[in-house]
Amino acid sequence: MHIPRKGRFALLSATVAGAVVAASISVIGTAEAATTLGASAAQTGRYFGVATSAFRLTDAPYMSIVNREFTSLVAENDMKWDATEPQQGRFTFTNGDRLVSHAQANGMTVRGHTLLWHAQQPGWAQGLSGTALRTAAINHVTQVATHYRGKIHSWDVVNEAFADGGSGGRRDSNLQRTGNDWIEAAFRAARAADPGAKLCYNDYNTDGINAKSTGIYAMVRDFKARGVPIDCVGLQSHLGTSLDPTYQQNIQRFASLGVDVQITELDVQQGSDQASIFAAVTRACLAVARCTGITVWGLRDSDSWRTGQNPLLFDASGNRKPAYTAVLDALNAGGPATPGSPSSSPPVTGSSPPVTGGCSARVTLDTWNGGYVATVRVTAGPAAVNGWTVGVTVPAGSAVTSTWNAANTGTSGAVSFRNAGYNGQIPAGGYTEFGFQGTGAGPAATPTCAVG
Secondary structure: OOOOOOOOOOOOOOOOOOOOOOOOOOOEOOOOOOOOHHHHHHOOOOEEEEEEOHHHHHOHHHHHHHHHHOOEEEEOOOOOHHHHOOEOOEOOOHHHHHHHHHHHHOOOEEEEEEEEEOOOOOHHHHOOOHHHHHHHHHHHHHHHHHHOOOOOOEEEEEEOOEOOOOOOOEOOOOOHHHOOOHHHHHHHHHHHHOOOOEEEEEEOOOOOOOHHHHHHHHHHHHHHHHOOOOOEEEEOOEEOOOOOOOHHHHHHHHHOOOOEEEEEEEEEOOOOOHHHHHHHHHHHHHHOOOEEEEEEOOOEHHHOOOOOOOOOOEOOOOOEOHHHHHHHHHHHHHOOOOOOOOOOOOOEEOOOOOOOOOEEEEEEEEEEOOEEEEEEEEEEOOOOEEOEEEEEEEOOOOEEEEEEOEEEEOOOEEEEEEEOOOOOEEOOOOEEEEEEEEEOOOOOOOOEEEEO
């Protein structure tokens, strides 16, 4: 929802509705608890992210918390239509590029937000309609997604296109009036522009099973049945003083359609139950294998769009609140588990041989026509590991386009991945994970692992 520059519209439903650079990806051993949000989420194969803006990058106290605590960034405003195409056909990516560069330098992934939305459109787009608007919108999707190709983990392709209330139907907007297939057209254009990014639909007041979330569910089910490229659903989760009892059930029903679920804009109105609600959301995500990550919509209470509600994990001075501790404890209690439902889990490349020496590695793949995302787990043997290198054979005609939590040498054929500065030490029997995106077919052979 998020319109911080010119004020926000009211939350429609009150009840349903961290300075160590890159230390947030700590290595988690079998008997250790992580001490940051990002590290604790990583031990379960998930990310923990924060929404921020490019102007914050020069705020050292602020960024010390971001770099310490989080493994994913999302631009609050810097990638929206009005920010990236203020004049028709003239694109400005400076601020979005700054955020992406920071994320890449610090081992973080990036969620792209958002390609199309009825709000925060540039004035010129607001003045268009019909075929002219449709053409401009699809061109916008194509140009922005192409610019960031290989750099974005997940795109909110379309944001908030469904109406509130009991109809479960679409929101009336200038985009909707170009034809009911505009969302499908946007997803197809995004896939063509960046085959490696996860493509998400994102909305608010969808935190339980209700008419709105059911309307979105029906759209996703239809898209999956007809081969429309959709990979994930984002539940914003701007919450009040209670949590819908069907929250986890709602996550699960979307996951059962074969899409990932991401908690994309989490904040909770401050009250006596704030910490318990944050923890309950975290536990619900951990309970569903295809719930792949959580993003909080802002860092400190003073940064929030919900003025006076103090809805975030850090207070105005950057101190951890009880809600922070509740989330961290819930993540650590979740235990290691890589997202991927049993019925539709990504294939494992080769088997994981018993670790009798230094280390072993295995790859899981999430594939689609023309690309894939690979998650590589590096496991230590009976002795602790201090530095590792993983060798992966990428098939001819395929190429690695982006890497996180490691540095690669080469992009095709024999590709070598070396640990980052913060995840080279693995305790005996413990593991860490890194990932990469690629075009073409994913690796088919068991990777090699060497210590040192």
